[in-house]
Amino acid sequence: AVENAVKFARRYTGRPGIIVFEGAYHGRTNLTMAMTSKWGLFKKGFGPFAPEVYRLPVPNLYRTPEGMTEEEWVDWCGWNLENALTAHIDPSALAAIVIEPVIGEGGFIPVPHKFLRKIREVCDAAGAVMIADEIQSGSGRTGRLWAIEHSGVVPDLIISAKSLGAGMPISAVTGRAEILDAPHVGGVGSTYGGNPLACVAALEALKILTSPGFLDKAQHIERMVRETFEPLKAEIPVLGDVRGVGAMMVLEFVKDPKTKEPWQEFAMETIKLASRRGVILIRAGLYTNCIRFLPALDIPEDMLREALLVVAGAIRETYRALAVGA
Template identity: 40%
Template sequence: MTNAELNELKKRYVANGAASPATQFADRAENALIWDADGNRIIDFAGGIGVLNIGHRHPKVVEAVKAQLDRVMHTCQTVMPYEGYVKVAEKLSQITPVRGHAKVMLANSGAEALENAVKIARAATGKSNVICFDGGYHGRTFMTMAMNGKVAPYATDFGPMPGNVFRAPYPVPYHGVSEDEALRGLRMALKTDANPRDTAAIVLEPVLGEGGFYPAPASFLKAVREICDEHGMLMIVDEVQSGFGRTGKMFAIEHSGVEPDLITMAKSMAAGMPISAVVGTDTHMDASGGNSLGGTYTGSPVSCAAVLAVLEVFEEENILAKSQALGEKLGKRFEKWQKAFDCVDNGRHLGAMAAIDLVSDKAKHTPDADLAAALCKRAREKGLVLLSCGLWGNTIRFLMPVTIEDEVLEEGLDIVEASLKELVGQPATA
């Protein structure tokens, strides 16, 4: 079917809240390229929102999935377990930097991992409250919507959110929130809203994802660890978007040296197959009773096969080094754009978790969400998928596969640059 025919079906049968605004439909893909239903070639700088760090359809993952399909597709691991689940648990327990001996539970999505992390924290501590941060994003289920540090569009139309969730400021000096102010706000929340004796956990992203790709300072993460220890609360780190090599480490928290109690992960852990995990200290993970964690499809055999293949790819192809190198390339291009365009500001990257901000006034850091939307639209017209994010909607994030070929990377970055020139005029500086 053509794009036009598929759009007609979408309008007729797909709920507005679930329908993509994009008018092109993916037909096939390979590494950093997608071809749509009309045969148009498109460069992918979105990676399924951070799911494809090793690219579309990596041959090793495809091979592993096909082999698993010939053996077992589903039994529900609580009814009849299988090797893939326990092998994934073993591997994740070995590579995830949590305190002590790690144990693992598998789920289906990032939001489901966060939901279960809260359940585990409550069971382990006997407390109920959860503290999250401004700008954080944790999912679209009711508990995770309550945990998100941004209302629209995730919670706008859905009525009251679950209680016992409290908020603290996230340190983003660029937007006027220093590390000291963020820590003061966190300590104040413990005084005014979330009594430590009732608070199970502090949940945070080491690098804000949907909130704008702002990394937390290592000293801030260490201070949060100390506050959790002081009050008998668990530190839960959400690595759903920042994990599996995006930042040049397997997990972003490794840049700080901090060991949390629980880490959640999903997205690139299976290169496109649906799976997520909570990895945590064994005493915490074992706090709830038998059959209290799980679900019908959690840790499906096919997705587990994909995870194991992804981990092999990381070792064989030195993905972490590639992520660091990609981040350096992006950083150099960002520096060029910041000098050339008055609208481009605050280029940043931790490994290949990279972003720029678009502004109407550099001196005041005034967000320009309209320009960000226009840039993404113009880039799509030129054959490049590009995503914005951030509390103010003015951040352009770069989530191309770490395995992207150099020539495809440069072609995509040239499209961004050409689109900026068309939207704001020629560069201010040669």
Template identity: 45%
Template sequence: MQARREKAVARGLNNVTGIYADSASGSIVKDVDGNEYIDFAGGIGIQNTGHNHPKVVKAIQEQLSKLIHPCFHVTPYEVYIKLAERLNELTPGDFSKKTMLANSGAEANENAIKMARKYTGKPGIIVFDRAFHGRTLLTMSLTGKVMPYKKGFGPFPGDIYRLPYPYYYRSDDGLSRDEVDELMLNSLHNFFQFEADKDNIAALLIEPVQGEGGFVAPTATFMKGLKKFCTDNGIVFIADEIQTGFCRTGKMFAMEHFGVEPDLVTMSKSIAGGMPLSAVTGRAGIVDAPEAGQLGGTLGGSPVACAAGLAVLDVIEEEHILDRSVRLGEKIQGAFKRWQTQYEAVGDVRGLGPMCAIELVKDKKTKEPAKELTANIVKRSWQQGLIVLSSGLYSNVLRFLPPLTMDEKTIDKGLTILEKVIKEESKKIMEFQGE
């Protein structure tokens, strides 16, 4: 399989593991050799309700027998409308909303920006350090990490402005979270003096928890300060909930942790149990700003993906996935915080709910990133039967996105494997440094 992949598939597509999947169910992935793996990656967050959930599979099968895809622009269909109605109801904000559906997270972010620009008549977009918003030309330009996402792909679109995003673990020594928030929010007062024309900014786009950036989360104070800044200056506030949505953080949407109602919410990943689907939901006046024909895409919001999306929402409600998410987060973060006191390499533990991470360092005092150790742990873990992911600006963060349906026995087994690998690999690094 690997030889065929190298011969037929583009080099630019990276693979985290050497596993070739054959089937999956719940939180277990089986490879082509019959080996089973506990999935702490969830397809980078697309499997909140678990692989091949029977209710989602059934909904897909039933829809396949009726209507695969006639194109919503040609002959609209009810399942698209039903999903839009439910998303309008579920997303934060007590105001009139509308929804459009697309295929990917990047498409959702691009369409949200189109809506904001059309609504405000302004071009400028504010994003943040370490952000990840997609791989298309515009969303890649919004993304904050050069390698591997942007190197060699320029020139990039203009009218993009970048602000600092709190990273409390790596903030200046001696500063509290409140002091970091105060410094960053105060800097907003200078933004229109030094960085941009006040009449030029259409939208601010932010991840409630940075995904690829290392699962870094701000405080409610910071997020509310940004929202006020947007409201005071006529800027559309867009929440990129592509990785954080659908119960991933212990709330239906992560913005609920901060008490902030975004003008627009972008969604994808776990929206449809693995089917290609994304959405932009928000204030009706902003969503409706583009004229008829200015939004769309041939395959956007296919009946099959919409049916899967409706089934996912049913599973979330019927199986109390929110409650399970909270319990899973408490269990995983509890284990990680214990490891933080036991292992020198575990520098920081952070996140919201089961969207949590471990930042690995060579020394807790200097906080020097342990990139090599992180890569070794990822590789050793899947070799031991556990799939985990890395992330972060320095590629030294282990991030966890397990299916929220995972049972206690499987969680415990996965944590046991991971702790063993961290202990063994940390010991190797220390012995090497001692030599």
């Protein structure tokens, strides 16, 4: 879907250039590896990669540079985006800007709404296509069908997959008809495109996601995660941040709460402990120092609470072993 979205944008605009952002994950094909940020895990040894991809900073508020306020950091990133159309690529060569409204693999970073609005403004001014990659953040994950809805920004194309099929392999590009109709007939296709079984699964998933009140469950999950781990920050100073939107939440661990030096080992040891106690977790983050939570929206409350308490206990035990013990 990401690859096809880029093809649609290039055919529609007649331009080659794509702007993406630090921390982004867009896939593992050659073009999407070029668009993906994390080199060591996803790209090492697999190059060379597709050209005409330009990467810029995204305003991660937790890592606001010293000496700047969060607002100044967002404004600087907005200025840098505009400046890139002189420093990196001319507007006449820009086909699309691709952004995850909540950066996924990069650490569940909610992109500030002001920055999303800036992307929309830049695309409008340049005649480029704004693409929202909602493969991880979409399909109800944040409490709206699409995460970008929280900002009020309307992209030209939305990319979806993962939860769209409730486990079945399916992806989609949805958007403005004039963009999707731009390629010649037969120009965009796929061996498994339109798989009937996967399409049936996606239709049923969408029925559930759009049923009254279902997406409210995401906010309930966010509250439970925050209630469990926000108080823990005072007790466990290496728990640097608890962030996310809806049922897309993350814990970030750092060696020092002031320098925010990533602590990968802490996240890994916590995951090992929790796994031995029956809770399977996975890491995330540009520095691989985060633990992510992506529970099913309809997870029973008692099951979620039990799992979160197991993780909290594993964090305490890891802290005693690695920080206090050291």
